[in-house]
Amino acid sequence: MKRVLEGSHAVAEAVRLAKVQVISAYPITPQTHIVEILSEYCTKGLMNARFLRVESEHSCMAALIGAQTAGVRTFTATSGQGLALMHELLHWASGARLPIVMAEVNRALAPGWNIWVDQTDSLAQRDTGWIQMYCEDGQEVLDSTLQAFYLAESVNLPVMVVLDAFYLSHTYEPVDVPGQEAVDRFLPPYVPKFQLDTAHPCGFGPLVAPGDYMEMRYHIAMAMDDALIRFGEIEDAFAAQFNRRYGPVEAIECEDAEIIFVTTGTLTSTCRLALQDLRAKGEKAGILKIKLLRPFPYERIREELKGAKKVAVIDRNFSFGAGGIFAQEVRAALCNTPDHPPVFGFIAGIGGRDVTPEMLTEIYRQTKNSDAPQKESVWMGLHEVKYAD
Amino acid sequence: MIMNESANPNPLFMPRTYLTTESNKTGSWRFARPRYDEKTSPCSAACPAGEDIARIEMLATQGLFKEAWETILLENPFPSVCGRVCFHSCEDLCNRREFDAAVAIHSLERFLADTAIRYGIKPDLERRTPRKQKIAVVGAGPAGLSAAWFLTLLGYSCRVFEASEEAGGILRWGIPAYRLPLTALRHDIKQIEAQGVSILTGKPVTAEMLEALKKDFDAVFMACGHGLGMAMNVPGENLKGVGEGLDFLRQIRDGQTPACNGVSAVIGGGNTAVDVARSVVRLGGKALLLYRRRRRDMPAFDPEVEMALDEGVELQELMAPVAVAQEEEKILLTLQEMMIAGEENSRGRIVPDHGKIHQVRVDRIFKAIGAQAVEPWHQPDAADRDMLRLTHTVLNRRGTGAVLVFGGDLTNATKSVVHAIASGKQAAIALDALFQEGVEAVVPRMEACRVGDGQSLSMEVYLGGERRLRNPHVVRYEEINTDHFQFIPRVTQPRLLKEERARSFEEIDLKISAQLAMKEAESCFNCGICNQCDNCYIYCPDTSVILERDTQGRHINYDYCKGCGLCVVECPRNAMSLGEETP
């Protein structure tokens, strides 16, 4: 059934349909709408779940680690500072092989206080062992959240469904909300592969000496590799049920494209507009939208970009002292392939600043007019600043 | 839940345990080694009969009254008697004394004996296989009967020859009924007879008869005691109206009521003197107790003196008789007042306080200043250097005939019931060692069954019982972990009112209830003996003290014990020791 929903509500609907049993959350803008609705669903009995109103994001993740280890399906949502506070426990969740699902609304990090979109918060958690899915619109948010549970539980790794602050979290769009029966046909009930059990007592997360630790880490690496395959299978199953598919990457008019934009999140939608204009003017442009950051779909990216003459990666994030993080990832994917196209890095929309189709056209122009990138990252739209006297 | 990960298509190799820590043998860390090491309680070491008191009280605490009583019987066949008349040096050395008050050991002993009588309990004591040797015992007092009891336990056949018409010696004829009722004494004696001892009463042993006994028996134990009163060596002491205190007591015990009108002077400070004075009161007379030292120097038990005074006995201290004279119907007793010139052996040393002479007019005088052997041949020959002189007995091993053994008051430095019992036990052990292993074995075998560092001997140890393993170290108060004990008031011995006491020879000390007895027994520290309190198990950080459910026992699992020593320190009663770990 199509409903007009905020991105936040799309997440909440998916969580309801996934029959999550324990939800834990701490308020932070712009994630709050997600858990407000879930709290209400629990109170009204629309969900049979326990809603834990914990005193911090750190405790929020700790509570989910406890709950998931005890054998139930869990969910939380956070954003920016909250995610940063959780950092330690993000490692814990993956190390403990817990299929926790989290919605993460990208928000810039303080100081100064900034509640608007910026991907640096989630990208800073790139190495925590979480699967990360970046979404473009409300429908993708709902669908990805449902798939996230399936994927997490298949490979025993946690999944982060990432959406842009306000542009997605607070934007109303028509979203097809599936019925419970259909979701039940897609998503099996949660059966834990291990759990706290007084009949079979064992210790979870004890001291592990160098003799075994490395193998345990290798198994997480293997699970991540496996997750890429399972992601495809789950998308097949999802498509069979709901007739929608996103892919780890989406290639838009890339077949004959000479310059391919690489985008993530809602910026992709803006880029789709710019692409229409460019194509109308006869420019051979294309877009490669990346959905999965982890596991990173290296093969698909190499495949999609191999015909391009140039690649322009637009990052709404920055790794100080290096560059845009997706640009680095794409370069790393390409560097060992012969005759790969040069990768131009552009930084845009930091801290919620608007990225317009005009700015994207400008990026296209700059890329087209340069033989090779002049520097690692080009910051778009900077203005003169006034320094304090 | 899937535990078999190899069967999982996507196996999880994760930080999850599936074994226990028991493969870590942490015992290898140990450099000190705790062990169970039962030691000797000071009360046991102080008891001339070597009773295993700490164990007796432990059994009593658990309500195992029969077992507790049997534990006494193994060392002392007279619990009924000793629970009443023993001077209980055990209580003087009780470690609990330094904490609050000594355990009322004698009350518990009496309680156990009373309980056995009340329920007609028969002891199950192991008896050795019969031996061929036969032993004659002269005198059925505490020494003679004890010797016969222990010798019977050791497998010998014994015959006891008693001059009086009933067995018991001093217990039967010398201790008044208000301290030792006949029923109590007769029960202990019946118990001894039931064990197989034969007692022939009305059979005084003469010098000729002794020679005959020496032919018929392999050994003769002389235990005929001191029946002859000592002289005061003052003029007039043989006048009519001057009698022996012991004779007076014997008359009463024989059922007579000797005349006691007027004032009776009693000379002496021992238990006999006090008993005579108190008997005088009970027969309606007035008793004047005269003692040449101070009250606190009196050898009589202090509570007895206390009660005597309560009952109306008048005590005059520092008074020594110097002359007795007839004065019409009365007897004039002249007394020299004494003064303390110093202290020796923790008693006052006295000298006459010249010029201070007192005279009292009394109706009769009872002497109670000690006794000696009736016949000189009752005594071992002091000059005979071939005699084997032990602490409580003397063995004559000369010649090929019967072994002649002297014991009881004849040889004991301290004349007391329990020393007499100790003498009988020593005689029995000495004879057994002599018969089984030869004379050279006597002293070493005796040494091997000493209780702690004292002179008392343990039959349990001699017989190779379980408690032979106990360490002779006598537990000191500082070695008790008093944190595990609470202050408990000592049981108050219920007694007849003094008005009731002065009128009859009814037993003064009344019975205590089982509940009270158990509570009192519970206050015992059980020095040096494991009473299964389980502190070792409770406080072990390494789960290395293993309880043995079937046997109520426990052991240390040295595979894991790290030797922290907590069990040893937290053992309330020093029944464990910590030693160096030897590789």
Add this chain to the structure above:
Amino acid sequence: MQTDVMDREFVHSGHVGCPGCGATIAMRFVLKALGEKTMMVLPACCWSIIAGSYPQSALKIPVIHAAFETGGATATGVRAALDMLGDTETTVLTWAGDGGTFDIGFQALSGAVERNENFIYACYDNEAYMNTGIQRSSSTPYGAWTTTTTGRDWKKLRKKNIVEVLVAHRIPYAATASIAYPEDLLRKAQKAKNMKGSRFLHIYASCPTGWRIPSEMSVKIARMAVQTNIFPLYEVEDGLRYTINYKPREYLVREYFRLQGRFKHLTDQDLDQIQQMVNEDWELLLRKAGERA
């Protein structure tokens, strides 16, 4: 107390606790009281190591190791999950050291008990960060040497009164207990087990290694802490009703301090001052218990 409670055992031999470890004794007691239907949340502390390294466990109940500061929060999640699974019988126990309770885990603990989460939080208190090598915590007592309060810089601040902090949350049950008083400890743990909501046990657990005492003295020292009123045994119900469980005969603190290497630098004057502080605290407690006007 039923005897079978003391007889049952949930700690395996072969663990790597130091000789004489008070924390291990405390664990044995608490698990005896709580029984097999118990799940443990174990934030970082000495017991994270004592509980065994992979693949071994020293405990016969399920354990979830947790990040240092998450004792209250992880338990919240475990409890919620069990409730969702219909298991209301199992007791959730957080077992944390003083660092994980007084310091880094304080927020999560406060949060959990404010929500009156249905679990038992047991803090075994060895008065410093012992697992990392004896660094001071807010539980380290006045006067103590630690590796971060050395020489003249011995700790000159009071120990945080954690029980009173918990009491201020008005939780159903908060109690102190000591390894030297097993019956009291087991009774309190069993009492806690039979209650609902947040229950807090503050268990005094001596540390021979960190306190510089001989291993065999660890229980004795713990007992002296009670006997001297340094660590009174008491319990508080609903944040209101105080019961003092043990009234010592006013032993002086001096002996307790003299036996421990961590206090060996203290002068008689320091000890007098400490005695005053202890007396002050005791009077305050008596007033709260309604035993002083």
